Amino acid sequence: MNLSCGNVVARQHGAMEYSEPPVDIDRVRRYRLARIHEQLRLRDYAGILLFDPINCRYACDATNMQVWCAHYETRCVFIATQGPLVLFDYGNYPHLAEGIPTIDEYRVHSSFYFFTAGNRTQEKAENFAAQITDLIKQHGGGNSRLAIDRLSYTGCQPLLNRGIVIHDGQEIMELARAIKSAEELVLMQCAIDVCEIGIGKMRAALEPGITENALWANLHEANISLGGEWIETRLLSSGPRTYPWFRECSMRVIARGEMVSFDTDLIGPYGYCADMSRSWVCGDKPSAEQRRIYALAYEQIQHNKSVIKPGMTFREVSEAAWKIPAEFADDKYGSIIHGVGLADEYPSIKHLSDYAEKGYDGMIAENMTLCVESYIGSEKSGEGVKLEEQVLVTKEGVRQLTRYPMEMDWL
Incomplete structure (x- = not known):
C-alpha cells in the first residue's frame, strides 16, 4: 500500500501545499x-x-x-x-x-x-x-x-x-x-509529512539563546501554513525541565549542551494526528550520560515495535515489552503504546508493572495505527529523553509511518 501523499503536493518556493485531498x-x-x-x-x-x-x-x-x-x-x-x-x-x-x-x-x-x-x-x-x-x-x-x-x-x-x-x-x-481504511492512512501520512517539515524547521532554529516557546512556534507555523489544524499540547522542555517529563514549553532560554525533548501531538491536514517525539542536544555533542539514556530510550522503542503482532492481547504485548531498568522505573512514561487517529485514541497499553491497577485487555488488530512511547529520565544528569514512533499494524507486524531520523550517531 502506497501511503505517500506526494502525488497531490505542489511545491512552490520550496514549500509544500496541501490544497486538494489525495484521496476520495x-x-x-x-x-x-x-x-x-x-x-x-x-x-x-x-x-x-x-x-x-x-x-x-x-x-x-x-x-x-x-x-x-x-x-x-x-x-x-x-x-x-x-x-x-x-x-x-x-x-x-x-x-x-x-x-x-x-x-x-x-x-x-x-x-x-x-x-x-x-x-x-x-x-x-x-x-x-x-x-x-x-x-x-x-x-x-x-x-x-x-x-x-x-x-x-x-x-x-x-x-x-x-x-x-x-x-x-x-x-x-x-x-x-481504531481500524483505519486505506484512504485514512494516506491522510494520516499527509499529517505526518507536515509534522516532519515542522520538526525540520525546529531543528534548524535550535541554537543557544532561543527560548522553548520560540522553538516550539516553528512547529505551529509549519502546521498552519501547510493546512494543519492545531496542536493538542505544548510538550517541549529543555535542560533540567526535561526531568521529570510532562512540562510544557516556557520562556526559558535554552543553553548550549542542554537536552531538548518534545512530543508533537499535532493535528495536521484533514484532521489526522501526527504524534511523534524526538530529543536533541542544543549546539554541542552529547555527553556520555546523554548518550546513555538516549540509547536506552531507542532500545525500548525498537524492542516494543518488534513485539507488536495482530492477534496479540494487550496483556501479551505488556508481557513481551522491554523491561525498564529499575533506575528509570519510577519516572517511566504512563503507557508503552497507544492508538492514534484523529487524535490519541484507543487502545492504551500499560506497563506490566501497572497492568493490575491500570490495564485492560483487548486485541491488536490489522490496520490499527499505534504510537510506541519511551521516556528515560536520568536522576544523575537531571535530564530526560522522550522518543516516540507512529506505526501501522500489518499482517507481519508493524510498518513505521514516522520517518524523521533518530540520532543514530549517538548510539
Missing part, C-alpha cells in the same frame, strides 16, 4: 460512518449523540471552530442506527455542511450551556431533549437505548425524564475509530 474524501466519510453504524448494531442501540468535536469530525467531517466548541455543549451530531445523521450546529451556517453526503439534515442547536442560555438553560435543554427524543421515536423502532459520548447533567436529565436509556458512547467511538 467522500469514501473516507462513508467508511467512518459505517464503522459507527456497525458498533451501534452490535450493542443494539437506537442511535448515538456526539458532542466531542473529534467524534463529530469522525462522524460527519463538518467542522466549525473545533477547539472553541470543545469548551461548550454547543454543537453535536445525532446518528440513528437505522436512519439519518443530523448535525446540530452552532448558529445557522448550513454552508459549512454543503457537499457532505453523510449529513442528512442540518439543524441549529438549541444551546443550553449557561454562558449562552443563562436563566433559560432549563428551557433550552428541554427543547433539545424533545428533538432528540422525537428522532429516536421516528427511527428507533421502539428502541430507546441511546449512546452519548459526553453530556452534562443539564442535558442528560431531560432525556432520562422522557424515557431515554443512556449508555456510554465513547466506547462506540473509540472502537469505531
Whole structure:
C-alpha cells in the first residue's frame, strides 16, 4: 500500500501545499460512518449523540471552530442506527455542511450551556431533549437505548425524564475509530509529512539563546501554513525541565549542551494526528550520560515495535515489552503504546508493572495505527529523553509511518 501523499503536493518556493485531498474524501466519510453504524448494531442501540468535536469530525467531517466548541455543549451530531445523521450546529451556517453526503439534515442547536442560555438553560435543554427524543421515536423502532459520548447533567436529565436509556458512547467511538481504511492512512501520512517539515524547521532554529516557546512556534507555523489544524499540547522542555517529563514549553532560554525533548501531538491536514517525539542536544555533542539514556530510550522503542503482532492481547504485548531498568522505573512514561487517529485514541497499553491497577485487555488488530512511547529520565544528569514512533499494524507486524531520523550517531 502506497501511503505517500506526494502525488497531490505542489511545491512552490520550496514549500509544500496541501490544497486538494489525495484521496476520495467522500469514501473516507462513508467508511467512518459505517464503522459507527456497525458498533451501534452490535450493542443494539437506537442511535448515538456526539458532542466531542473529534467524534463529530469522525462522524460527519463538518467542522466549525473545533477547539472553541470543545469548551461548550454547543454543537453535536445525532446518528440513528437505522436512519439519518443530523448535525446540530452552532448558529445557522448550513454552508459549512454543503457537499457532505453523510449529513442528512442540518439543524441549529438549541444551546443550553449557561454562558449562552443563562436563566433559560432549563428551557433550552428541554427543547433539545424533545428533538432528540422525537428522532429516536421516528427511527428507533421502539428502541430507546441511546449512546452519548459526553453530556452534562443539564442535558442528560431531560432525556432520562422522557424515557431515554443512556449508555456510554465513547466506547462506540473509540472502537469505531481504531481500524483505519486505506484512504485514512494516506491522510494520516499527509499529517505526518507536515509534522516532519515542522520538526525540520525546529531543528534548524535550535541554537543557544532561543527560548522553548520560540522553538516550539516553528512547529505551529509549519502546521498552519501547510493546512494543519492545531496542536493538542505544548510538550517541549529543555535542560533540567526535561526531568521529570510532562512540562510544557516556557520562556526559558535554552543553553548550549542542554537536552531538548518534545512530543508533537499535532493535528495536521484533514484532521489526522501526527504524534511523534524526538530529543536533541542544543549546539554541542552529547555527553556520555546523554548518550546513555538516549540509547536506552531507542532500545525500548525498537524492542516494543518488534513485539507488536495482530492477534496479540494487550496483556501479551505488556508481557513481551522491554523491561525498564529499575533506575528509570519510577519516572517511566504512563503507557508503552497507544492508538492514534484523529487524535490519541484507543487502545492504551500499560506497563506490566501497572497492568493490575491500570490495564485492560483487548486485541491488536490489522490496520490499527499505534504510537510506541519511551521516556528515560536520568536522576544523575537531571535530564530526560522522550522518543516516540507512529506505526501501522500489518499482517507481519508493524510498518513505521514516522520517518524523521533518530540520532543514530549517538548510539
